[in-house]
Amino acid sequence: MNKNLELLSSTIASSLRLWRGTWGDKPSHTPEKLLVLFDREDDAECRLVREALTELNFDALVYPCPIGGTRFAAKRKKFAPGTQLPALYDPNTGKTLAGAEKILPYLYSEYLGTNASDAPKVSPLNMLGAQLAGLVRSPMGLEVRESTAPKKNLTLYSFESSPYSRPVRERLCELELPYHLINLGKLQWAELGPAIARPFAFGKYEPVAGSKREAFLKEHGKVQLPYLIDPNHKIKMFESTAILDYLERTYAK
Ligand SMILES: N[C@@H](CCC(=O)N[C@@H](CS)C(=O)NCC(=O)O)C(=O)O
Secondary structure (H helix, E strand, C coil): CCHHHHHHHHHHHHHHCCCCCCECCCCCCCCCCCEEEEECCCCHHHHHHHHHHHHCCCCEEEEECCECCCCCHHHHHHHCCCCCCCEEEECCCCEEEECHHHHHHHHHHHHCCCCHHHCCCCCHHHHHHHHHHHHHHCCCCCECCCECCCCCCEEEEECCCCCCCHHHHHHHHHCCCCEEEEECCECCHHHCCCCCCCCCCCCCCCCCCCCHHHHHHHHHCCCCCCEEEECCCCEEEECHHHHHHHHHHHHEC
16 A cells, blocks of 8 residues: 555544553553453454553553454464454453453453443444444455464564554564563653654653663663564564565565
8 A cells, every 4th residue: 555545544433443552551550461452453343442551551472363363363262262252362361352341341440440331331332433443444454364373472662552563463463473562551741743743742752660661762772653563583673664575575475
């Protein structure tokens, strides 16, 4: 897809969700062990769960399950039997849940200490927005494409509503590439906008002390998403279009 159209439709998708999955400032306690998510990028219920993961500032090991994909079928059987997506396995509690209606209240009550009823709802309105967002991006991130399986998991720094990160997640999904998703949701107004222009950061940008964003800035000298690490080819890269090209060249058949 043309680069500008890609960005426009990804921005429309985020707008249809009213930019849910942007802020990562809920005072949750971080799960000790990484959550495992069986996910389909362009699926409405999966989108609601990924939004919650950003908002709770959680990371996850994502096993993409596009339509027609079979790469993680055995893993699913082990961790999350059944076929419903999204499916979440929480190694901290040993619980497996399938469907946003079960996963969202679980995450909120387990890690935010709120009533399960305070969690985002799988309401008709939320589902409509999530489905329309999917429609705008369809068929990207929906159906499997032939690919080479990586030996080691990739790592992606992203946040759910990021218009630049979405196409990368879609490509990872289509190619069934498992990845450690590190969500760097926004924690303050200074972080709104693209990396090259922070209209609300008056003066020098200072991330919140002790945050994942602070660690990222220390390591890279800037906070810009998406950022991909591929340990299989010793690759670390910024820039969504370069990442998409790299994934295509390296893994698509
Ligand atoms: N040209 C870059 C632009 C990336 C970019 O600006 N990403 C936004 C998120 S959508 C960002 O990093 N914003 C700064 C922040 O979140 O702190 C690309 O295509 O990857």
